[in-house]
Amino acid sequence: MTNHPEFLEHPGNAALLAGRQGEYLLPSAMPVQLITADGTAHTGGKYKQNYPLPDAATLLEGYGQLVLGRRINEQAGALVRQGRMAVYPSSFGQEACQAAAYMALRRNDWLFGTYRDTVAIMGRGVLPMEVFESLRGDWHSGFDPYQYNTALPATSLATQLPHAVGVAHAAKLRGEDTVVLALCGDGATSEGDFHVALNFAAVFHVPVVFLIQNNQYAISVPLIHQSVAPSLAHKAIGYGMPGERVDGNDLAALLSVLGSAVERARNGGGPALVEAHTYRMESHTNADDATRYRSSEEVAQWAPKDPLLRLKKYLHDAGHLGSAEAERFAVAADAVAKTLRDGMNTQSTPEPLDMFRFVYSEPTPQLREQSSLLAAELAAAQEGSVS
Amino acid sequence: MTAMAVNHAELAGVQQLTFAKALTLAMSDSMAADASVIVFGEDVGTLGGVFRVTDGLQARFGEERCFDTPLAESGIVGMATGMAINGMRPVVELQFDAFAFPGFEQIVSHVAKMGNRTRGNIRLPLVIRIPYAGGIGGVEHHCDSSEGYYVHTPGLTVLTPSTVEDAYVLLRDSISSPDPVVFMEPKKLYFSKATLDLDALRARYTPASERGGANAVPSSIGHAAVVRAGTDATLIAYGPSVAPALAAAETAATEGRSLQVIDVRSLVPFDDETICAAVRSTGRAVVIAEAPGFASMAAEIAARIQERCFHSLAAPVLRVTGFDIPYPAPKLEQHYLPGVDRILDAVDKLQWEES
The missing domain is CATH 3.40.50.970 (Thiamin diphosphate (ThDP)-binding fold, Pyr/PP domains)
Incomplete structure (x- = not known):
């Protein structure tokens, strides 16, 4: 926390900073890892730090979520290749971050995600077709954020982060114990709103946990061109909040680190920044060609670090994952994939006049006029097609 | 405190x-x-x-x-x-x-x-x-x-x-x-x-x-106000430009010209009804605003009047606005701001000789 001598001498400031002094803010020297890429649990040392391994039931549930997340990414990718969906920014390879994001939260907490966080948003309970409605091109959203305490995925980078701070600030003023988890990527840390949101969160001491999914690329631009900070997690100390970094392909570590940050925020400890080191295994979207900016050797190096492989091996070796559980997870994931396929195969006909309905609580006289114009065009077209 | x-x-x-x-x-x-x-x-x-x-x-x-x-x-x-x-x-x-x-x-x-x-x-x-x-x-x-x-x-x-x-x-x-x-x-x-x-x-x-059954007063949102009655031409202004419009109308009155003044108040939603009714009643309009006129609120108002009141107009709708320049330094702003003289000059150009 702050170290300005002038600041500390100013009357009243001691009360503002009560409980915030003396905390260690720098991230661990190495990203926290609890289970290695080959499925072995650390028992101590520089990777584990003091983070506890989640219990077997939690890890088993988490593995089921990874299976589901992977299946959603595969299915969405297939739908795009078949031309049944225009675009899909995939979180293939980042499923551990996606699962940890929603598993760390309670129902009444809030999640703010981005266009790449479809899996995390579905994890909040949003129905598959509600999430995919915007990807199908029917409307800019498909669900009511209040129903799930989940914001619509943000497309303009980092702009959702100040909203997360505001939601947390309002909850704090009302004395609620809501925590807000705000997601962004490594590229978004270069945006002004990233800075603004972290600073506001720290100054107002609100319960927001920022999770950066550092998947190494902002479309084609690698991290070295975004930042030369020791790590993105190191940025936290500049705002007076703790930063931590974690192996983003290790669900156990993510659950432990995020769980601790969320708990701290819920208990009035204020905001925290977590950087998850992961990798975007696919192109930015289907419209992108990753071979233009990275080698297949580089991608291949990340394949053995896959979040599913290591947790599967760990749970299997520990005797927690039998064939019955594995089958159950696969069946559940297939059912969601089928819902997606079926949903994308149904014809959708968005209502054109809806374009005017929601711009204001009540359409202005000008919008009523324009709506009538379009209604008349539609009626004329209808008449033309009938006669 | x-x-x-x-x-x-x-x-x-x-x-x-x-x-x-x-x-x-x-x-x-x-x-x-x-x-x-x-x-x-x-x-x-x-x-x-x-x-x-x-x-x-x-x-x-x-x-x-x-x-x-x-x-x-x-x-x-x-x-x-x-x-x-x-x-x-x-x-x-x-x-x-x-x-x-x-x-x-x-x-x-x-x-x-x-x-x-x-x-x-x-x-x-x-x-x-x-x-x-x-x-x-x-x-x-x-x-x-x-x-x-x-x-x-x-x-x-x-x-x-x-x-x-x-x-x-x-x-x-x-x-x-x-x-x-x-x-x-x-x-x-x-x-x-x-x-x-x-x-x-x-x-x-x-x-x-x-309220004991009394109706609520309707919101001002979406409602322009007629702030000075007049019969010869309508001055349409908002915010800082209403005062010079009123001053211009005052001066015009001493010269025998009756200018109506509208305060738009609600730029969005725009009150087409009040403003068009006013312009139809006088047949002439000048729109006044401080902002640069190009592609501006004043431009929109002039266009709307032209679309809706064309057959009631005796002259083209004119605009008196800021120039299309970055806002000038303090010693120059008097030349930039729409003032009484520039407004009255515009009123003079409303083709009075043909009516």
Whole structure:
């Protein structure tokens, strides 16, 4: 926390900073890892730090979520290749971050995600077709954020982060114990709103946990061109909040680190920044060609670090994952994939006049006029097609 | 808190108020009526704002309901958006027109679009107060007329008062609105004064449960005002330009020409009905605004009149606006601002010889 001598001498400031002094803010020297890429649990040392391994039931549930997340990414990718969906920014390879994001939260907490966080948003309970409605091109959203305490995925980078701070600030003023988890990527840390949101969160001491999914690329631009900070997690100390970094392909570590940050925020400890080191295994979207900016050797190096492989091996070796559980997870994931396929195969006909309905609580006289114009065009077209 | 702080609750009855104080009272009365109304921005707490518009609010309502923020307008608007999502009615101050621009992305990409994007599930009842326009001898970045950017953005309500009474009424209506409002305050009017009957004004906002069956007074949003009757031509102005329009009408009257003056008040939604009825009654119109005229609010008004009143017009609709240049230095602004002479010159050009 702050170290300005002038600041500390100013009357009243001691009360503002009560409980915030003396905390260690720098991230661990190495990203926290609890289970290695080959499925072995650390028992101590520089990777584990003091983070506890989640219990077997939690890890088993988490593995089921990874299976589901992977299946959603595969299915969405297939739908795009078949031309049944225009675009899909995939979180293939980042499923551990996606699962940890929603598993760390309670129902009444809030999640703010981005266009790449479809899996995390579905994890909040949003129905598959509600999430995919915007990807199908029917409307800019498909669900009511209040129903799930989940914001619509943000497309303009980092702009959702100040909203997360505001939601947390309002909850704090009302004395609620809501925590807000705000997601962004490594590229978004270069945006002004990233800075603004972290600073506001720290100054107002609100319960927001920022999770950066550092998947190494902002479309084609690698991290070295975004930042030369020791790590993105190191940025936290500049705002007076703790930063931590974690192996983003290790669900156990993510659950432990995020769980601790969320708990701290819920208990009035204020905001925290977590950087998850992961990798975007696919192109930015289907419209992108990753071979233009990275080698297949580089991608291949990340394949053995896959979040599913290591947790599967760990749970299997520990005797927690039998064939019955594995089958159950696969069946559940297939059912969601089928819902997606079926949903994308149904014809959708968005209502054109809806374009005017929601711009204001009540359409202005000008919008009523324009709506009538379009209604008349539609009626004329209808008449033309009938006669 | 400070010695200057006024006890707003005790201000009642017939009072002489400044424009700035009427704005303060509108916020204070709204905060007293609704605990979800909060005020924040730069210097709005202890100082009471650089124009003292939030003077006394922190003293009366405490530091949780009126507070200073870090100096970042995108954070102010962005946090207000989040607070409005989560049950609050923020009223934020962006200190000067040109200092609002760091918050522009939040306003355009989120504030304006949220209702439409969520099919009406999220409404953002927030007010963004922006002191704007010139005439105060301000340095660079302190005198922009930036309303054009906001009126061009669907989803925003954009209001600008020109009288002390409207300062109170329009701001209270803005705070009550379920939709986001960009509230543009003409800086040069902050210290203008008028005598108001506060009891009568406040009675307009009596909650339904206490009105005893009387109807609520309709919101001012979407309603222009005819501020001077006249029969020969219509001057259409808003915010800081209403006063020169009225002065021009006064001078014209001494020369035998009867000019009607309209205060647009609500730039969005625009009151086509009142304004077109006025222009049809006179057959001639001049639109007056401080902002550069190219692709401006004044341009939109002129186009709308031409589309809707063509057969009632005896002359082309003319505009008297700022020049298409960056706002000039203080010693030059007198040449830039639409003044009485330039307005009367435009009126003279309305093809009187043919009528």
